[in-house]
Amino acid sequence: MGILGRKRKAPSIDREQSLRTIPVVNSLLEIEDDGSDALKLKVPFKPNRIFRILGYIGPTPTHKMVTLDRLGAEFFKLCDGQRAVDEIIREFAARHKLNLREAELSGVSYLKSLAKRGIIVLAVPEKEAIRKEATENRARHARRKQRRKKRK
Amino acid sequence: MPDGTATQPWQPFGWQAMRLEVPEEWSLSHAEGDGKSGIVRLSDSRDVRLTLQWQANGSADGVPVALEKHIAQIKREISRSPSGWQVKRETNLVNWRDRPHESYACRGESEVNGIVWFCPACKRICHAAISTGAEDGAAVARRCLKGLCDHPTDGATTWSFYGHTFSIPERFRLERPTLRTGCLEMVFRHRESLIEVVRVSLAEEVLRGVTLIEWFKTFYGRRIEDFRREITESKHRGHEALECEGEMLWHRRASVLFRPYYMRAIAWRCSEEDKLYIFRWSAIKSPANEFEKFAGKVQCHET
Numbered sequence: 047m048g049i050l051g052r053k054r055k056a057p058s059i060d061r062e063q064s065l066r067t068i069p070v071v072n073s074l075l076e077i078e079d080d081g082s083d084a085l086k087l088k089v090p091f092k093p094n095r096i097f098r099i100l101g102y103i104g105p106t107p108t109h110k111m112v113t114l115d116r117l118g119a120e121f122f123k124l125c126d127g128q129r130a131v132d133e134i135i136r137e138f139a140a141r142h143k144l145n146l147r148e149a150e151l152s153g154v155s156y157l158k159s160l161a162k163r164g165i166i167v168l169a170v171p172e173k174e175a176i177r178k179e180a181t182e183n184r185a186r187h188a189r190r191k192q193r194r195k196k197r198k
Numbered sequence: 199m200p201d202g203t204a205t206q207p208w209q210p211f212g213w214q215a216m217r218l219e220v221p222e223e224w225s226l227s228h229a230e231g232d233g234k235s236g237i238v239r240l241s242d243s244r245d246v247r248l249t250l251q252w253q254a255n256g257s258a259d260g261v262p263v264a265l266e267k268h269i270a271q272i273k274r275e276i277s278r279s280p281s282g283w284q285v286k287r288e289t290n291l292v293n294w295r296d297r298p299h300e301s302y303a304c305r306g307e308s309e310v311n312g313i314v315w316f317c318p319a320c321k322r323i324c325h326a327a328i329s330t331g332a333e334d335g336a337a338v339a340r341r342c343l344k345g346l347c348d349h350p351t352d353g354a355t356t357w358s359f360y361g362h363t364f365s366i367p368e369r370f371r372l373e374r375p376t377l378r379t380g381c382l383e384m385v386f387r388h389r390e391s392l393i394e395v396v397r398v399s400l401a402e403e404v405l406r407g408v409t410l411i412e413w414f415k416t417f418y419g420r421r422i423e424d425f426r427r428e429i430t431e432s433k434h435r436g437h438e439a440l441e442c443e444g445e446m447l448w449h450r451r452a453s454v455l456f457r458p459y460y461m462r463a464i465a466w467r468c469s470e471e472d473k474l475y476i477f478r479w480s481a482i483k484s485p486a487n488e489f490e491k492f493a494g495k496v497q498c499h500e501t
Binding site: 062116117 | 223225226227243244360361379380399400403471472473
């Protein structure tokens with residue numbers, strides 16, 4: 047939240063950048079692989095206000111179960127925290143002989159739905175320019191501090 | 199070829215009788231309009247790479263006018279852009295003898311090579327703009343335009359997008375394109391006749407636990423329930439296939455003035471490509487010869 051309770055706008059990223067994001071699996075997630083094609087995920091549940099009130103009365107759920115089908119599970123397993131969205135989509139398209147564009151559209155929307163459920167987090171790689179700017183800012187800040195010290 | 203166009207893989211692209219070869223990474227991202235006027239855009243993972251525009255009822259005199267209009271629009275856009283763009287006309291991009299044409303190039307952050315031409319066969323004024331981030335932009339544009347064909351040939355229109363290539367008779371017009379992930383469905387119409395070309399991806403997944411016939415009945419359920427039909431197993435190019443033939447039930451014929459209405463379809467599973475294909479033709483007369491010819495033109499695996 048920003049000043050006066052206004053919600054701050056999330057920084058937007060372009061298509062190219064979004065394809066370079068790296069899906070990282072939630073470390074609190076519990077994966078149940080029973081040998082079948084489907085995959086069961088135990089996702090930590092963040093209770094909202096109603097659940098917190100209900101918590102005074104009795105026990106409330108701490109996890110929610112999400113079941114991924116065969117293809118969903120295959121796509122999820124490709125999210126190893128190393129590969130970018132672009133690489134995952136290319137790998138999936140090659141495995142299933144899909145057109146890259148088709149795979150991209152469905153893959154991106156699937157990853158978005160996983161992120162919405164708290165299963166993965168999409169890590170945006172810092173842009174070179176942003177990094178450079180941050181370094182420069184830090185250096186400028188350090189110089190100012192030194193100048194102030196000298197004056198004192 | 200000295201440029202890099204020879205090394206990268208290319209694929210055919212065809213839409214509304216426009217046919218050309220494009221780099222494999224470029225795929226359809228936007229389509230609008232019909233055979234008379236319309237626009238398609240092809241893009242790669244970064245940007246729009248090819249814009250094709252066409253307008254019917256043109257003439258050879260319309261080429262300089264159309265180019266002037268387009269360049270004026272470019273200049274308006276350039277004036278807003280902070281980086282210095284330069285527009286150059288008469289770039290001799292191609293040397294077509296059969297089509298009056300004029301080419302241009304815009305150079306700035308990237309390179310855009312364009313051409314406006316008039317096709318005497320289909321009387322359309324067309325415009326193609328090819329944008330490449332690479333240095334050999336003109337070479338890529340030349341290679342794209344080299345085999346460009348802008349009207350139907352041998353009475354057939356070829357469509358090619360997302361690796362899906364097929365031909366239909368020239369007289370049929372696109373009625374409804376449905377381009378969903380994993381399912382491409384194109385419906386064409388000529389008077390009461392209807393052609394449907396369908397491609398479904400992930401065949402292995404789709405046919406898990408069901409036969410091809412069962413899947414076809416579910417997929418086409420409503421559309422074939424008005425027909426007294428017969429479905430038989432067959433082979434198509436060595437693939438597992440089915441053929442469906444039928445006549446519309448008499449009490450359902452109100453839409454075609456109680457005349458007999460026939461339907462013929464073929465569906466097959468291409469294991470090499472992991473895809474399912476359907477070619478369906480509905481008409482007042484049973485489309486015997488043409489059906490065979492055009493069903494055979496739906497390309498699946500390369501061999």
